[in-house]
Amino acid sequence: MYDLIIKNGKLVTPDRVYEADIAVKDGKYAAFLAPGTEAEATEVIDAEGNLVYPGIIDCHAHLNEPGFDYREDFETGSRAAAVAGCTTLIDMPLNNDPSLMNKEIFDLKMSKITKHSYIDFGLWGGIVGDFDDDPDSVHNNLADLEDLEKAGVAAFKGFTCPNGPLFPTVNMGNVREALELLKPYKALCGFHCEEYGQVLEREKKAKAMTGLSRQEKIRAFLDSHDVWTEYVATKNVIDMARATGGRVHICHVSHPMVAQVVKEAQYEGLPITAETCPHYLGFSEDFVFEKGGPAKCTPPLRTKEDVEKLWDYVLDGTLSCVGSDHSPAADEEKDNESRDIWQAWGGLNAIQFFLPMMFDMVVHQKKLCPSLIAKVMDYNPAKVFGFYGQKGAFEIGFDADAVILDPEKPWKVEQEKLFTKGHVTCFDGLEGKGAPTCTVIRGRVVAKDGMYVEEAKGFGKYVTPVR
Numbered sequence: 001m002y003d004l005i006i007k008n009g010k011l012v013t014p015d016r017v018y019e020a021d022i023a024v025k026d027g028k029y030a031a032f033l034a035p036g037t038e039a040e041a042t043e044v045i046d047a048e049g050n051l052v053y054p055g056i057i058d059c060h061a062h063l064n065e066p067g068f069d070y071r072e073d074f075e076t077g078s079r080a081a082a083v084a085g086c087t088t089l090i091d092m093p094l095n096n097d098p099s100l101m102n103k104e105i106f107d108l109k110m111s112k113i114t115k116h117s118y119i120d121f122g123l124w125g126g127i128v129g130d131f132d133d134d135p136d137s138v139h140n141n142l143a144d145l146e147d148l149e150k151a152g153v154a155a156f157k158g159f160t161c162p163n164g165p166l167f168p169t170v171n172m173g174n175v176r177e178a179l180e181l182l183k184p185y186k187a188l189c190g191f192h193c194e195e196y197g198q199v200l201e202r203e204k205k206a207k208a209m210t211g212l213s214r215q216e217k218i219r220a221f222l223d224s225h226d227v228w229t230e231y232v233a234t235k236n237v238i239d240m241a242r243a244t245g246g247r248v249h250i251c252h253v254s255h256p257m258v259a260q261v262v263k264e265a266q267y268e269g270l271p272i273t274a275e276t277c278p279h280y281l282g283f284s285e286d287f288v289f290e291k292g293g294p295a296k297c298t299p300p301l302r303t304k305e306d307v308e309k310l311w312d313y314v315l316d317g318t319l320s321c322v323g324s325d326h327s328p329a330a331d332e333e334k335d336n337e338s339r340d341i342w343q344a345w346g347g348l349n350a351i352q353f354f355l356p357m358m359f360d361m362v363v364h365q366k367k368l369c370p371s372l373i374a375k376v377m378d379y380n381p382a383k384v385f386g387f388y389g390q391k392g393a394f395e396i397g398f399d400a401d402a403v404i405l406d407p408e409k410p411w412k413v414e415q416e417k418l419f420t421k422g423h424v425t426c427f428d429g430l431e432g433k434g435a436p437t438c439t440v441i442r443g444r445v446v447a448k449d450g451m452y453v454e455e456a457k458g459f460g461k462y463v464t465p466v467r
């Protein structure tokens with residue numbers, strides 16, 4: 001007698017789509033049955049006509065708790081993620097107050113977030129540096145990294161560009177030392193790659209220009225974060241991986257020129273992985289001119305030609321993961337009427353349509369196989385972040401996560417109806433096809449037909465990697 005059977009669905013893996021029924025016992029996959037096999041279960045879900053993914057892992061999300069829960073907290077962010085088909089997310093250490101920099105803060109954060117996450121989660125630990133500090137005062141947290149690693153963080157994140165006092169920028173000395181310290185643990189260090197000096201100088205110059213129209217200001221913003229800032233920082237960080245042998249992950253690659261550098265490093269055999277996001281694959285800088293502040297993110301959106309070329313690097317495996325980079329804000333921080341591009345919050349409200357947007361792009365617009373989604377949004381993130389063995393594949397004994405997706409179901413983003421705390425999103429009004437009808441985590445339904453299951457609040461558990 002099983003606890004749950006999901007029958008009549010088409011299971012999607014990175015290399016095939018096939019018919020099988022999923023049998024679940026004690027929160028794990030217990031068997032994969034030939035279609036039509038008679039088996040008893042307490043609960044049966046009919047997935048007739050739908051695809052079933054073994055979960056969706058969002059490897060890059062900012063849920064802002066503790067400290068900035070007026071932007072997003074684990075309750076609101078994870079329920080929106082559940083509706084979007086995410087079964088696991090990996091939360092970023094910044095846009096928190098305090099940022100996740102040591103074991104004490106880890107304990108504080110866990111005491112808050114475990115109470116109300118709807119979905120399973122991992123954590124990125126922070127690497128903060130002393131780029132622009134007084135050389136006599138030590139502000140970096142290098143001495144705390146091993147404790148965070150032992151607390152089971154999935155990866156570490158550092159910023160190479162100006163990022164404010166709560167999460168100070170790392171210099172290449174900090175990057176090198178962090179990689180050396182964490183190498184024995186095979187821990188992964190991810191970086192936001194935009195080079196400090198260029199961003200600082202170019203933003204200063206752009207902001208000093210007067211008399212610009214709204215559109216001219218947007219051009220100035222985009223130019224101040226052009227590809228050379230991302231390219232140089234990526235090369236520097238890759239060089240530190242070359243120097244130390246430490247594992248490096250390049251976050252949110254936005255441009256084919258940057259992806260090419262990653263590809264060459266991988267070809268050389270360096271331990272480099274990289275991700276991109278749906279917005280870099282589906283939207284160009286024209287979208288920023290149209291939407292203004294709500295479409296502001298860094299690195300910014302690139303040209304149409306760059307967007308097209310970036311797909312080549314997803315398809316050839318260079319950019320092996322796709323994350324949402326959900327980086328929400330309070331509505332007034334994204335207000336397009338009162339704020340210009342410089343004052344607008346840099347980050348997109350993106351998590352609730354993470355899977356639907358990617359599915360529409362991959363399957364309906366690009367006419368690619370739905371397997372690509374299983375690869376870049378589940379299997380590869382599970383492998384890269386160490387969750388494989390628990391997550392990321394239809395394997396007996398793995399967590400019984402499942403996302404049932406109706407490939408033809410139409411959807412439309414209506415920002416006032418989002419389950420996130422803030423509602424302003426540049427994707428308001430966007431339409432597509434292909435949406436989850438049911439999200440199952442460890443054998444339990446956490447979202448159904450576009451609504452989260454209230455009782456699943458707090459069900460989400462902390463997932464730690466196996467290196």
Ligand SMILES: [Zn+2]
Binds near residue numbers: 060062092325327
């Ligand atoms: Zn981010």
